Amino acid sequence: MQEKLLELKNLKTHFQTERGVVTAVNGVSFTVHSGETVGVVGESGCGKSVTAESILRLLDEKSTRYEGEILYKGKNLLDFSISKMQEIRGNDISMIFQDPMSSLNPVYSVGNQIVESILLHQKCSKKEAYSRAIEMLRLTGIPSPEKRVHEYPHELSGGMRQRVMIAMALSCQPRLLIADEPTTALDVTTQAQILDLINELKLSYNMGTVMITHDLGVVAEVCTRVVVMYLGQVIEEANVEMLFKSPCHPYTRGLLKSIPKLTGDRLEKLHVIEGKVPTLHQVPKGCRFAPRCEFASQKCIEQMPELIEEESGHKVRCWHFKEIIGTGEGHYVNTSS
Amino acid sequence: MSILAANEEKPLLQVRNLKKYFPITNSLGNVTGQVKAVNNVSFEMKEGETFGLVGESGCGKSTTGRTIMRLVEPTEGEAIYRGKDIYRLKGNELMSIRREMQMVFQDPYSSLNPRKRIGHILEETLKIHHIGNKKERMERVMEMLNRVGFQSEQYYRYPHEFSGGQRQRIGLARALMVNPNLIICDEPVSALDVSIQSQVLNLLEEIQEEFKLSYLFVSHDLSVVRHISDRIGVMYLGELVEEAETDELYGNPLHPYTQALLSAVPVPNPAVKRERITLKGEVPSPLNPPSGCVFHPRCPHATEICKQKVPVKKMVAKNHAVACHLYV
Numbered sequence: 001m002q003e004k005l006l007e008l009k010n011l012k013t014h015f016q017t018e019r020g021v022v023t024a025v026n027g028v029s030f031t032v033h034s035g036e037t038v039g040v041v042g043e044s045g046c047g048k049s050v051t052a053e054s055i056l057r058l059l060d061e062k063s064t065r066y067e068g069e070i071l072y073k074g075k076n077l078l079d080f081s082i083s084k085m086q087e088i089r090g091n092d093i094s095m096i097f098q099d100p101m102s103s104l105n106p107v108y109s110v111g112n113q114i115v116e117s118i119l120l121h122q123k124c125s126k127k128e129a130y131s132r133a134i135e136m137l138r139l140t141g142i143p144s145p146e147k148r149v150h151e152y153p154h155e156l157s158g159g160m161r162q163r164v165m166i167a168m169a170l171s172c173q174p175r176l177l178i179a180d181e182p183t184t185a186l187d188v189t190t191q192a193q194i195l196d197l198i199n200e201l202k203l204s205y206n207m208g209t210v211m212i213t214h215d216l217g218v219v220a221e222v223c224t225r226v227v228v229m230y231l232g233q234v235i236e237e238a239n240v241e242m243l244f245k246s247p248c249h250p251y252t253r254g255l256l257k258s259i260p261k262l263t264g265d266r267l268e269k270l271h272v273i274e275g276k277v278p279t280l281h282q283v284p285k286g287c288r289f290a291p292r293c294e295f296a297s298q299k300c301i302e303q304m305p306e307l308i309e310e311e312s313g314h315k316v317r318c319w320h321f322k323e324i325i326g327t328g329e330g331h332y333v334n335t336s337s
Numbered sequence: 338m339s340i341l342a343a344n345e346e347k348p349l350l351q352v353r354n355l356k357k358y359f360p361i362t363n364s365l366g367n368v369t370g371q372v373k374a375v376n377n378v379s380f381e382m383k384e385g386e387t388f389g390l391v392g393e394s395g396c397g398k399s400t401t402g403r404t405i406m407r408l409v410e411p412t413e414g415e416a417i418y419r420g421k422d423i424y425r426l427k428g429n430e431l432m433s434i435r436r437e438m439q440m441v442f443q444d445p446y447s448s449l450n451p452r453k454r455i456g457h458i459l460e461e462t463l464k465i466h467h468i469g470n471k472k473e474r475m476e477r478v479m480e481m482l483n484r485v486g487f488q489s490e491q492y493y494r495y496p497h498e499f500s501g502g503q504r505q506r507i508g509l510a511r512a513l514m515v516n517p518n519l520i521i522c523d524e525p526v527s528a529l530d531v532s533i534q535s536q537v538l539n540l541l542e543e544i545q546e547e548f549k550l551s552y553l554f555v556s557h558d559l560s561v562v563r564h565i566s567d568r569i570g571v572m573y574l575g576e577l578v579e580e581a582e583t584d585e586l587y588g589n590p591l592h593p594y595t596q597a598l599l600s601a602v603p604v605p606n607p608a609v610k611r612e613r614i615t616l617k618g619e620v621p622s623p624l625n626p627p628s629g630c631v632f633h634p635r636c637p638h639a640t641e642i643c644k645q646k647v648p649v650k651k652m653v654a655k656n657h658a659v660a661c662h663l664y665v
Contacts, residue, residue, distance in 0.1 A: 043530035043531065043532060043533075044530055157619050159619060160619075187393035187394055187557065187620075188393065188557070188559070188598060188601045188602055189393065189597060189598060189601045189615075189616045190393075190619070191601065191603070192600075192601035192603075192613055192615060193615060193616075195603070196613075196615065214530065214531070215603065216531075216605040217602065217603030217604055217605045218603050219605070220603060220604060220605045220606055220607040220609075221603045221604075221607075240607045241607050241608065244605065244606055244607050244608070245608075254532065255531055255532060256605065258531050258532055258534070258535035259531055259535075259560065259605055260535075260538070260560040260561050260563060260564035260565075261560060261563075261564075261605075262559065262560050262563060262587065262599070262602060262604060263587070266563055266564050266583070266584075269539055269542070270535035270538055270539055270564065271535060272532070272535050272536050272539060273532035273535075274536075276500050276502065276503075276533065277530075
């Protein structure tokens, strides 16, 4: 069994807003072991990015309140002081952000920015740090890194910038990598290169990875386990094969059915999940998906279902999932593709 | 003539050798170079057809759409809509052709005026084209709002009161106001979540049938384009490199770029393990595109001739054209 790196226990993130307190993340629990990639999927506003930022405590703590536990190697990060947290960030746990343009500093060369994080966490000279930075850039597949290290973010393309972000995130060899939509801003062919790179580096460093994404295709390609979120809650968790083969929650099933496919019948109408995600100010009382769910009963509207373990490693938050699977049309993924 | 013209039906739109070069100027305003955004693109659309244009960012697919609408003027070339060259029209004739061609934009947040009510936004199209009196226009707006799934009282709402998917439906309603034949959809669903995306795609299909529309569908998402298009053109660095019917293109992609592009799309099925063709390097700058075939620096099959000669688009199978030296 691999080492347990990160364990979220009933994490809640509350924001103070003008219209009162909203709970963007409401009772999220999952574990990440070393060498595995956990995907966190959901649509905009489901709390997946806030979950990621909460792990590193990146949110402004004047208006944010955390509840629950974030255990990194058994220690609760929420009890750490700010300086202790800074030791963890970038050194033990690193993060890659969605938009590489706005997350790199435009007035420093990329080498400078990588060196900064190396010098902050490791005892070495500036010269050593530079050669380390060049090494990292080479590792991420940037051609002629000795030259690129002196370039500024605007001189690089989107794919290159994302490689720099990865080089920076991995420069101190973190145990855990949090990737927040790392390929969303990229084209498919560049995305393929970056996903391959993350996969390779994960294997060579035996890192644990949390992959935040809205793209179920990306999940299927790189993740070993998947957490599906809806409106701040985990509604289903399973290993990747199980989730795609036998999804239990009607939301997961709906999502999988509504993506247009690259193979198979294309003239069929797409499945539609009616309605839209409610705002956090008007969270439904019972099951949060009930207003959009075609199977919702009175019980769903009144009572919130718990996340229960249906079979080993497969958790689902739904009152009726057993009946729904029974009536389901069976296959959700085109196995012939 | 485009090489797909063998069809007996008269085409709705013929685009011939379309070029759009943007000038690069230095700080003194002197032209120092050209970005070849669209370079010699030719294709045809039939009545009632959906023609998909796919490619990665910067390949010129959106510029092609915008040039056809004359939102940007072309550098060279023709776009013949029902026998009339759009680029030669002026005044009233241009106005009347604009009534038949409408556009739906990518970003539902910036394409609706935030200071105007939804009803007003929709009515404006009718006012510009002098259609109906005030009462008739209002009725028409209500009818359209209902058609795309809104209640009549939403006439008085402002754009910020709507979500992305709803705004995109408003954008579609606006395009439909003047009863067009052709709608150019520029990445209409790429800003939307999957569950909302399927709502908008289904609506586009329903409306196409109901109003007998043709779509020019510009998108970077290969699964979405496959779902909605009858025929597809693949663009790379300003050029149309392959053109075929949808099932033919996905079943039998010929151009090495199309093959790589298709193999790079992540498939939402962990059981499928595919051989991925990973392209080396990055898309070159359209400021000085490579000589010969624009794809040759990244092409796994490139030979000497690819560096020297620009490949001509050739018909290699039924309704399947490709611009590549591999297919002679």
